[in-house]
Amino acid sequence: MNNPMIVIDKVCKTYHLKSRPEPVRALDNVTNHIDRGEVVVIIGPSGSGKSTLLRSINRLNEIDSGTITVDGVNVTAKKTNINALRAEVGMVFQHFNLFQHKTAMENIVMPQIIVAKRSRKEAEEIANDLLEKVGIPDRANNYPSMLSGGQQQRVAIARSLAMKPKVMLFDEATSALDPETVGGVLELMRGLAADGMTMAVVTHEMGFAREAAHRVIFMDEGAIIEENNPDDFFDNPQSDRAQDFLRQIL
Amino acid sequence: MEMIADKLSIVQSLWPFLIKGLWVTFQISMISILFGSLIGFTLGIGKTLGNVVLEKCINAYLHILRGSPYLVQLYIIYFVLPSLGIAWLSFDSYTAAIVSLSLYTSSYVTEIVASAIFAVPNGQSEAARSVGMSKTQTYRNVIIPQALKLTIPPMASVYVIVIKSTAVLSVIGIAELTRQGEVAIMRMPGDIMFIYLLIAFFYFLYCYPVLRFSKWAEGRFGQLGNDLH
Ligand SMILES: Nc1ncnc2c1ncn2[C@@H]1O[C@H](COP(=O)(O)OP(=O)(O)OP(=O)(O)O)[C@@H](O)[C@H]1O
C-alpha cells in the first residue's frame, strides 16, 4: 500500500471568458502526487491556480486534459461514481458554505443520512462526537447565522469529517476569519494532520505551513514552480518567483 | 336617514348574490392558483437545470403568456380552440376559465421560482456536491428548501393579481363576483356607483389578507430581486 493517495498527471485547464480577450491558463501541465498521511501546503500568488487545482481533485472543476486519481480511482473517468468519490474527499471552503436552513447538528447529520445511508441515531452520535472534537458541543442547535465565522468553519470541518474521508482539501479555510479565531481553526487542522489525515491545504498562513506541512508546493501562473520540505522552502527558496513571493508576504 | 335605509336594503337584497359570486371567484382562483403553482414550480425548476433546449422552450412559453393580455388568452382558449374541432380542447366556460388562469398563474410562478433558485448562493450547492450528494439530492435537500422561503413574498402578490384577474371571467358568462354585480346593476341601474363600490369591497375582503400576508412574509423571509413588475 505504498501507492500515493492522490496522483495528478499532466493536468491542464484553460478558462475562456467572453469578457476577457485572452484565455486564462489556470493549470498548465501540473504533475504531482500526495502520499497517504501526507500534509501538503499549496501556496502562491492570487490567480496562480491553487483553487482550480484543489477543486479539480473532487471534480468541482472539470479539467481539459490529464488525469487525477484518488486512491486509485480516476476522478474524470466516465464510469467513476463521482458522488461516492466526493464523499471520501472532504472539502472545506473559505466561506464555510454551511447549509443555511439547517442547524449545526443537522448540517452534520443530513449528508450522513442521505449519502452514507446511516440511521439518524448513528448519524447524530457521530455528529455529537465531532462537535465535541471541533470544540463546540454547546452549539449543536444553532443555525449558521447565529455562529461566528470560526464556529461555522468548525461545523464545516465536522460535516466533512462525518463522511469519514480519506483526504481533506482546505481552500483558504481561515482567510475569512477574524484574526483571533484563526488560531483555533489552524490548531484543529494540525490535530487532523497529527491523526494521520491526508491533507491538501491552500493557505496564506506561513506559520501553519512551516509547522504542519510535510511538503510545500509553490504555484505561479498555473504551474508548480517549486516544491520542498517547509524548512528548506522557507529558508532557502530556489526560484526567483518564490523568493519574490516570500519577500512580499513575510 | 332615508338614503342610508335605502342603501341598506340594496345591500340586503344583493348580499346572497354577491356572496355566491365571491364563492365562485374564490373557488376558481384557488384551483387556478393550485394548478398554476404546480406547473410554475415544475417549469421554474426546469429553467435552472442548465439544459439549454429546455430553457429555450420554457422561455418561449413564458414570452407567449407574458406578452399577451389575459383577456385575449381567455378568448383563445374559450372561443378559438373549440373551432379546431378537437374534442378535448372544447372546454366549457368553467374549464376554460381554470385552464387559462392556471397557465397565466404559472407564467408568474415560473419566473419567481427560477429567480429564487438562482438567488441561493452557489456555495450551498458546492458544499452539497462536495459531500457526495447527487444533483437531485442537492435540489431536494439544500436548494429548494432555501429557495422556497424566498418565493413566499412575491408569490402572495401574484396570488392577488390572479384573484383580481378573475373579474375578466364575467365576459364568458361565469357567475363570479363581477358578473353577479353586473346582473344586479341591470336590475337597479340607478345604483350603479354604489353596487360597484360594493363589489370592490368584496374583492378587498378577499385580497387584503393575502396582501397583508405578503407584507408580513417580506419582513419575515426577505425580498427577492425579481423582475415581476
Ligand atoms: N470559474 C472561472 N471562470 C473563469 N476564470 C476563472 C474561473 N476560476 C478561476 N479562474 C481564473 O483562473 C486563474 C486561477 O484561479 P484560481 O482561483 O485557481 O487561483 P488561486 O490561486 O486560487 O487565487 P486566489 O489566491 O486569489 O484564490 C485566475 O486567473 C482566475 O481568474
Ligand SMILES: [Mg+2]
Ligand atoms: Mg483561490
